[in-house]
Amino acid sequence: MHSALQALGVQAQHIEVVWRTMLWVCGVMYVLVIAFLIFAVSRHRRASDSVEPQNDSSQVRRMSIALGSWIGLMTIGLFGLALTSFLTDRALVHAADTPQVTLKITAHQWWWQVEYTDPDPSRRVRTANEIHLPAGAPVHLELASDDVIHSFWVPNLHGKRDMIPGRPAQFRLQPLRAGLYRGQCAEFCGLQHAHMALDVIVESPQDFAAWYERQLANPPAVTEARATRGHEVFMTSACNLCHAIAGTDASASVGPDLSHFAGRRTIAAGTLPNDPDNLRRWLENPQRVKPGNRMPVVTLERDDIDALVAYLGTLR
Amino acid sequence: MSARDDTHERPLQFAGDLSHLPAHGHSHRSLTWWGMMGLICVEGTALALAVVAYLYLSGHETAWPPHRLLPSASWGTAFTIIVLLSFGPNLLLNRRAEQEQLGPVRVWLVVMTVVGFLLVAIRSFEFAAMHVVWSDSAYGSIVITLLGLHTVHLVTDLYDTAVLTVLMFTRHANSGRRFVDVAENAIYWNFVIYVWLPIYVLLYFAPRWL
Amino acid sequence: MSVRDPSLDGEWLDEATTHARLEKTWSAAPGLWGWLTTLDHKRIGVRYIVTAFVFFALAGLLAFVMRLQLARAENHLVGPDLYNQLFTMHGSTMMFLFAVPIMEAIAVYLVPLMVGTRAIAFPRLLAFSYWIYLFGGMMLWIAFLLNVGPDAGWFAYTPLSGPQYSPGKRVDIWAQMITYTELSGIAVAICVIGTILKQRAPGMALNRMPLFVWAMLVMSFMVLFAMPSVMIASTFLIMDRLVGTHFYNPAEGGDSLLWQHLFWFFGHPEVYIIFIPALGMVSSIVATFARRPVFAYPLMVLALLATGLFAFGLWVHHMFATGLPRLGNSFYTAASMVISIPTGIQIFSWIATMWLGRPRFTTPLLFVVGFIVVFVVGGLTGVMLASVPLDLQLHDTYFVVGHFHYVLIGGAVFPLLGAVYYWFPKVTGRLLDERLGKLNFWLLFVGFNITFLPMHYLGLAGMPRRIYTYSAGLGWDGLNLLETGGAVLIALSMLLLAFNVVKSARGGAMAGANPWNADTLEWATPSPPPTFNFNHIPLATGSHPLWDAERLQVMRGLKLDERELVLTSVLDARPDLREPSVPPSIWPLLAAIAVGTMFLTSIFTPWAVVVGMVPIAITLTAWFWPKGRPEEEGER
Secondary structure (H helix, E strand, O other), X not given: OOOOOOOOEHHHHHHHHHHHXXXXXXXXXXXXXXXXXXXXXXXXXXXXXXXXXXXXXXXHHHHHHHHHHHHHHHHHHHHHHHHHHHHHHHHHHHOOOOOOEEXXXXXXXXXXXEEEOOOOHHXXXXXXXXXXXXXXXXXXXXXXXXXXXXXXXXXXXXXXXXEEOXXXXXXXXXXXXXXXXXXXXOOOOOOOHHHOEXXXXXXXXXXXXXXXXXXXXXXXXXXXXXXHHHHHHXXXXXXXXXXXXOOOXXXXXXXXXXXXXXXXXXXXXXXXXXXXXXXXXXXXXXXXXXXXXXXOOOOXXXXXXXXXXXXXXXXX | OOXXXXXXXXXXXXXXXXXXXXXXXXHHHOHHHHHHHHHHHHHHHHHHHHHHHHHHHHOOOOOOOHHHOOOOOHHHXXXXXXXXXXXXXXXXXXXXXXXXXXXXXXXHHHHHHHHHHHHHXXXXXXXXXXXXXXXXXXXXXXXXXXXXXXXXHHHHHHHHHHHHHHHOOOHHHOOHHHHHHHHHHHHHHHHHHHHHHHHHHHHHHHHHHO | OOOOOOOEOOOOOOHHHHHHHHHHHHXXXXXXXXXXXOOOHHHHHHHHHHHHHHHHHHHHHHHHHHHHHHOOOOOOOOOHHHHHHHHHHHHHHHHHHHHXXXXXXXXXXXXXXXXXXXXOOOHHHHHHHXXXXXXXXXXXXXXXXXXXXXOOOOOOOOOOOOOOOOOOOHHHHHHHHHHHHHHHHHHHHHHHHHHHHHOOOOOOOHHHOOHHHHHHHHHHHHHHHHHHHHHHHHHHHHHHHHOOOOOXXXXXXXXXXXXXXXXXXXXHHHHHHHHXXXXXXXXXXXXXXXXXXXXXXXXXHHHHHHHHHHHHHOHHHHOHHHOOOHHHHHHHHHHHHHOHHHHHHHHHHHHHHHHHOOOOOOHHHHXXXXXXXXXXXXXXXXXXXXXXXXXXXXXXXXXXXXXXXXXXXXXXXXXXXXXXXXXXXXXXXXXXXHHHHHHHHHHHHHHHHHHHHHHHHHHHXXXXXXXXXXXXXXXXXXXXXXXXXXXHHHHHHHHHHHHHHHXXXXXXXXXXOOOOOOOOHHHHOOOOOOOOOOOOXXXXXXXXXXXXXXXXXXEEOOEOOOOEEEEEOOOOXXXXXXXXXXXOOOHHHHHHHHHHHHHHHOOOOOHHHHHHHHHHHHHXXXXXXXXXOHHHOOOO
């Protein structure tokens, strides 16, 4: 789901109140203006070529009173709308006071780096392009950018927050219902701004805890032959120069962490669904799938690519 | 006049006479004055925004200037004193121009041109006295740029004044419009002076106070 | 009555001879030299208008390609690099090369006529400004065609537009284009202000000035205070990119938000700079076709002044998602809502004028009605965007794209097209075809709404801006296709306009001086007006010179064989001075070449600034150096 019109988070629901109020008040104002216009143009008067003599003073007086009323109406309407806006603003500040989960998201040109923070360093989860959240619980996010300005936006849950290099931001969310949501970068950030999406999986607290434990664990040992070959390719070609996989020597953080890649729904920040065929396409030529992205084309043998696909498929 | 012709379709009634009006006027009566004021609005806004940018950037640093290298104020103070002193000759130049007295106007124009050259010379030392280059930091960037913006105004005003000085020694000098030009140029010099004062305080003293 | 003096204009000479002698004095040389040296505000105004419409067509073409790309999900018509250039060029061309120049151009053409003077103030500055505008626009488009076009958006946020993330010359070209167009805009504003404050016809006190002139005055002052901000911003950017400064570099104490503040401090007034002249046009059209002065003139003037002033206090509403302090944001919410009140007053007033009058629904008035229907939607979505929490959802989505097209096309283009149909007869002497005009209007009205109304829904449904494509299955496909269909109608309506213009310029019905029986002074001259505008300077005895009396009151006493006009006092327009008007000159063009060359070459080396000062100094000195002609001097 990806829409502000289905508010499934505390903050988004507050905002929806503003939207509905605005729609009604502005709608009424518009109808009044158009009604006035229709009456004005359809009064039965023959157009003449001579100059209209001055209207009698009572007509002008009535029109002046109408104008005064209109100014009053606009003022009252705007005051009401401003009040709604300010009250919602306050509600947003006070919502989600005690976070139960804390995340740090760093935006890069065209992918999301995710780290679940914890005072105990051994309980920190690193992943990319996907976040899991427990339903009903307040969440605290620290949003930062490594390069240009990006913007974090999950419309079903909240408005957006720009991620500005040099100015880390604090953000709060409180999803209400389990489900599969989507976020997308909302500040033009270069060539692949269009392909910088984020999967947001909201699940029951138990499911979230289970997922968290799985993320903490290393990926299962590789036994199958092709996958073992894939691991070898990963460690000997360019892959491990940018990508980390927990439990191996690969620990670079230039590109997304791939430790539990197989559990993700999409490849390349929402660009393609995560299945073996798409993965193969991506590995063969990432530039053709997402032109301009930071992953270079690494020429590999067909078999090696198949092996890599198999290996990546074991990273649960 | 004919009742119907190609140039006017509407009959006319002559109601007033313009022939006795003078052909030039000083201060806000002249168009040049308004053009000068427009220019001052534009340049003033640009400088004001640069000052705001300075204050904005200073709020980002714990130490200002970063690296703690304060600018030396001697050349800047010398500049400020001389520029304030030039207010007097400039005022006299403006008055004599409005009174359209060619002799005194020539004298004070020469004085202002010499003063302008002196100030430009002093200004060139001020850049080094900032003890920073624009590629060092945001502080360096805004400080040198602010000083540079004011210098552009200084240099262009000097050029204008020099050209007018030469002009007032030629055959074109003895004309009412020339005197208006001289008076308007003096107004621009006032702008250059006034706008320097807050920038001087900002560049040399804000780092000591902030 | 003064002594009859055949060297001066007066009742002692018949109008035909007066006209002939004035034409001889005021006209430029024939042929190419005359075209290059003319200082006639009408010829320069037409140049500006034609050039601006060419840019409008080019930018519209780019938008059409964008719509083709977005018609389907994951389309491959245009790749990300070209698409980013397309939307950058579309926005930059529309905002910098079309919207502001066309409004200034119409002011340049009409204001001297409407205030009853013979020429615009500072005519050489006007000529200079046109060439600078043309050179800047050409630089941008030639760069685009050479694949060096900018690609960081018309708003060019740092650090994306900075040296690290946009290497090469693309953004440099964009930043320098700003310098050209803003210099040009400021120059024109000074000309318009000078004309309105000092050259109004005797008797045209400020409270008798047409609302159109008030609008152009407010717009011009706004230009003086807004454009320096973007010039400073783009200069800082070009310095960061070319000489290693750190204004926007957070690693060395700079701040990306500084760019946003400086840009939007200009950017918000910019849209009102575009909008306010349109309000002036609407007032002119409504008064003429309702056969009645606009209702509540003093309130209308105050509304224009208030809008122009408040526009400078709103800019942070473009930055609500950046995390600025809440209390500050609230102020900008309130200000952004309050500014709709003066505009709301104006909308009421125009409708009231039609109510109290006898409206005749010609094409210009039809465009005004269209303006009201479309613009008010945009104004109301603007009120929605003013709310910080709601803006956090809507910012940077297609909702905003819908909003600003409703206010810009509804609020500026509709009145502009009405103005074209209204004043075309004055400029060319011929009327545009009415039936084609009405078809033009309906095609645009329908096509526009089909294209831009669904965008509001798409934004709420999660579609961000500035994306070259989108995934299938998000529910955006159908509406995007519909919007592309609407774009076809818009294109057709514009082609129809072009056809109407070309057809009517040669073969349209002859217009005469005042085909609409309007009340303002530009209709007291022949169509098209002679170089010198009026045989005799008018005397304005009321607010509606052509409606107040059968005879036009005029002044006598200006020279016939020298270029002369009259300066009046600022508030009451009492005649004050006779002002010589400069003859045609080549120096504005030469100075523009010097300045333009310096701007262009400075992108490649900073030393160009220093070296370039020499030809600039030479051409400007020659420009101002007196030529020794007695008529340029005044008596002592």
